[in-house]
Amino acid sequence: DVARYGPNKADLAAVTELFSNLSSLVCSQCMTVVTGGVNQGAALSPMLKACPSMTIHGFDVQRSVFSRKGMLRRIVQPYPNVHLHRIGMGAKSGTHYNVSRPGNAHEGTGLYEPPKEKNRLLGGSALIRHVGIVSPVRLDDFARGVVRPGRVFYTLLDAEGFEPLVLQGMGLDTF
Numbered sequence: 225d226v227a228r229y230g231p232n233k234a235d236l237a238a239v240t241e242l243f244s245n246l247s248s249l250v251c252s253q254c255m256t257v258v259t260g261g262v263n264q265g266a267a268l269s270p271m272l273k274a275c276p277s278m279t280i281h282g283f284d285v286q287r288s289v290f291s292r293k294g295m296l297r298r299i300v301q302p303y304p305n306v307h308l309h310r311i312g313m314g315a316k317s318g319t320h321y322n323v324s325r326p327g328n329a330h331e332g333t334g335l336y337e338p339p340k341e342k343n344r345l346l347g348g349s350a351l352i353r354h355v356g357i358v359s360p361v362r363l364d365d366f367a368r369g370v371v372r373p374g375r376v377f378y379t380l381l382d383a384e385g386f387e388p389l390v391l392q393g394m395g396l397d398t399f
Contacts, residue, residue, distance in 0.1 A: 243274035251275035261382030314360030315392035364395030
């Protein structure tokens with residue numbers, strides 16, 4: 225629904241459809257959702273509308289996302305069951321990465337390493353701006369102490385091209 229969500233936002237339509245069709249039997253405090261790349265919380269709204277009691281762990285690397293006056297804070301404020309983490313998700317835990325934004329994009333922040341020469345990315349075609357430093361965590365490391373096994377109902381990843389690294393860090397090959 226490009227008219228409703230805009231280009232490149234088909235994931236929001238899918239999340240809205242999925243969560244609007246959940247039955248009250250599935251929605252409970254025992255259900256956990258993990259979302260990487262929370263940004264301003266557009267995907268959290270339909271999830272919380274459909275299932276306000278579920279536990280959500282939302283990750284993002286952008287400092288601006290966690291602003292007290294930001295859209296995300298207004299969305300999650302009434303829900304003590306929503307936990308936000310300024311941590312990247314990746315294949316390894318604990319390494320520090322530069323958080324950078326390509327060009328003049330408002331979205332698309334990722335764990336890019338700014339090149340020393342001319343601060344360009346993609347073979348010199350796109351400028352990037354350094355916006356902070358963050359440590360990523362393997363999702364399986366994070367979940368071990370926080371999420372009961374078998375309780376993650378859904379994982380939404382919008383990691384701006386870093387999804388393969390996040391999948392590696394989920395430890396899916398250990399099950």
